[in-house]
Amino acid sequence: MSMISTQPQHGGIALIVEDEVTNRMILKALLKKRGYHVIEAENGAEAIQLFQQQSPNIIFMDVMMPVMDGYEATTEIKRLSGDEFIPIIFLTAMSDEKALARCVEVGGDDFLSKPYSFTVLSAKVKAMERIRILHQDTRMLYSRMQRDEEIAEQVFSGAVIAGNVGLDRIHSLLKPASVFSGDLMLTAYAPSQDMHVLLGDFTGHGLAAALGALPTSEVFRSMTGKGFAPQQILSAINNKLYNLLPTGMFLATQFVKVDHQLDHISIINCGMPDCFLVENESMHIKQQIVSKSLPLGIAPDIDFKDDFHHLRVKQGDRVILATDGVTEARNSKGELFGQERFIQAIIKSDSNTYILDKLARDLEAFCQDAPQDDDISVVEVPLFPDLLPGRESPSPHIVTGGDMPHKLFSHEHPDCIEFQLIFYGSQLRQADPVPILINYIQETAGLHEHRRPLFTILTELYINALDHGVLQMDSKLKQGEEGFTNYFQQREQRLEALTEGKIRIALRIHRNTDGGYIVITMEDSGHGFDYVSLSQEVANETIYSGRGILLVKSLVKQLQFFAPGNKAEAIYVWEDNL
Structure with missing residues (x-):
């Protein structure tokens, strides 16, 4: 049988679980002095039922009771309370260390010895109240931290992963x-x-x-x-x-x-x-x-x-x-x-x-x-x-092969931008002019959709001038299982020792309402190469020499080399309106 106190609430609700009526009455009187509403249960089964119905703030649990003992009741109440801190103080006159240890193992938070002392009771209740407040603050801070992490994770996913x-x-x-x-x-x-x-x-x-x-x-x-x-x-x-x-x-x-x-x-x-x-x-x-x-x-x-x-x-x-x-x-x-x-x-x-x-x-x-x-x-x-x-992104409308479209040159004074860069000797070790050139072309001519083909053209022509012109590298070194490793090792060694040589890059950009063209000139200080027989060499796909030049030819309207092979001129043509 259970009963509910009708006293005004100050300290919250306290649940006493005790099969001895006298012990319940004494503890109830002491808790009412602390301002608690008191609810009472005679065994562990009643305690669980009242816990679910009344949500007490603190529980005083006897160990030995009929129907369900304090150990079993405490285990279930702690499970039901989840992350919420509900202090359980065991009521005991026991001195058995194993029994006391069992109280802690099932979730007990403290002990109150019989006979009860109001001073000791007040001290233990105050301690539990402080712990409960700290637990609530911790839960609130943890919840806020989790929310902040969730928001930050959304930003992280959008800015980094997406x-x-x-x-x-x-x-x-x-x-x-x-x-x-x-x-x-x-x-x-x-x-x-x-x-x-x-x-x-x-x-x-x-x-x-x-x-x-x-x-x-x-x-x-x-x-x-x-x-x-x-x-x-x-x-x-x-x-x-x-x-x-x-x-x-x-x-x-x-x-x-x-x-x-x-x-x-x-x-x-x-x-x-x-x-x-x-x-x-x-x-x-x-x-x-x-x-x-x-x-x-x-x-x-x-x-x-x-x-x-x-x-x-x-x-x-x-x-x-x-x-x-x-x-x-x-x-x-x-x-x-x-x-x-x-x-x-x-x-x-x-x-x-x-x-x-x-x-x-x-x-x-x-x-x-x-x-x-x-x-x-x-x-x-x-x-x-x-x-x-x-194969995924649509290509801009590039004009390749055949005669140069007349309408691109129909203006007497077409818009024109012209500039050149020259790199000498040791500057070529660290120089990477292509990103600079691409960004300049985009800023001045607005050719954003032509970024990829222009990057490929400039990169292949520059690598050809540096590797095969200035450094005198042979693409046949790439053959074999260790070919690329050996090629790049030799390339780095020659770059490190480089003190002489020159590469000149010149661009002339013409544009009108229907499209435009870019003349790209790449000239190096090397001895040149046999560009006449180049296409015959690369017919075999396992040969690595000249493949970049063939790629450039597929992207431009015209590509020509000038004797002795150390100067190339590519003309890239596009049309805005079909």
């Missing part, structure tokens, strides 16, 4: 350890139609670790979109983070550039676990790329150029990037998933499915219900043509 491209082709396994992930995946297309993929891991995880993601993504996308090289992008991100992040925070990263011709990749590992190049049919690991460079944000002005690996690839090969959350994932015994299990998941995968499908199953089977200590991120980049944007 800008990624190719996500229907790139497979990823991203499992944050908290609302925010300290891991970061960024993808973007360059004007050359190369794809850039960055996987990063900030120190720690959660909101603090994600703060560097916004400036990182801003620099990555902006510079990729303008056509800067991967080493320049990493240098800019590094300097940005070095000036922004507090001491002790940094970004370990893996960066891969997939060349638009799908014949090679450029990849770097900066303080991350090994990344892998996997052969498609056999699932053989063709290359295991270890970290050679410092993570970003530790030191200023890091030169990443020499730490890139330039690897020959075949269509269908796959690139696997991963953070240390994979190899350091733990099971319930505290064992690490480790590098060997990671490699076995790769080589034992079915070539007709994603590698990450098997890896995800292996991780789940290994970790099971063990808590996740760190963010887990893996990215699989399959090297197929549809990974790249060339």
Whole structure:
């Protein structure tokens, strides 16, 4: 049987659970002095019913009672209360240490010994009230923090994640350890139609670790979109983070550039676990790329150029990037998933499915219900043509082949912009004029939709002038399994030793109401090359020499070389109105 007090409420509702009437009366009188409404239960079953009906603020629980004892009732009440703090003080005259320990194990918060003392009771109630207020404040602050994190996560997703491209082709396994992930995946297309993929891991995880993601993504996308090289992008991100992040925070990263011709990749590992190049049919690991460079944000002005690996690839090969959350994932015994299990998941995968499908199953089977200590991120980049944007975006109306359209030259005084850049000797080591030229063309002539073809034309002509003109590189070096690696190594060595040479770039832009044309002149100080027999050499697709020149020819109205082959002139024509 139970009864409810009718005294005015000051301290809230107190529930007494006690089968002895005398003990209930004494405790009730003491609690009424504290200003509590008092409700009473004779056993644990009644206590649970009253708890659900009346929502008391504090509970005084006897241990030994009929029907249901205090242990069982406390366990159920704590389950029903969830995150809310409802203090339960056990009423006991026991001195058995095991019994007292059991009271704590089932959720008891304190003890009140019989016979009851008003002074002791008041002290314990005050302590519980203070704890309850602190718990409420903590819950409120935690709720506000969660709300702030949810809002920040929406901003983060919109500003960082939403800008990624190719996500229907790139497979990823991203499992944050908290609302925010300290891991970061960024993808973007360059004007050359190369794809850039960055996987990063900030120190720690959660909101603090994600703060560097916004400036990182801003620099990555902006510079990729303008056509800067991967080493320049990493240098800019590094300097940005070095000036922004507090001491002790940094970004370990893996960066891969997939060349638009799908014949090679450029990849770097900066303080991350090994990344892998996997052969498609056999699932053989063709290359295991270890970290050679410092993570970003530790030191200023890091030169990443020499730490890139330039690897020959075949269509269908796959690139696997991963953070240390994979190899350091733990099971319930505290064992690490480790590098060997990671490699076995790769080589034992079915070539007709994603590698990450098997890896995800292996991780789940290994970790099971063990808590996740760190963010887990893996990215699989399959090297197929549809990974790249060339077939997706509509091309502007470019006029190629045939006679030059007369209407473009019908004005007696057409609008014309003309300028040139000249680079000498050691300036060519660091010079990357193409992004500068493209941005200037866009700003002055407004040819935004022609960005990609113009970037390709300028890039191929400049690389031809620098590599084969000034540096005297032979494209046949690219042949063989290690061909691209050897070619780029020799290229960097010759650039480093370069003290003489010259490249002149001249542009003349004509425009009228119907379209326009750009005359691009690229001249180097080299000895020239046999441009007459060029088209015959590249008939075989396995030959790498001259492929860039053929690509330029497919994009321009006219391309011609002048003897001895160190000066090229390309005319790019477009029509605005068909």
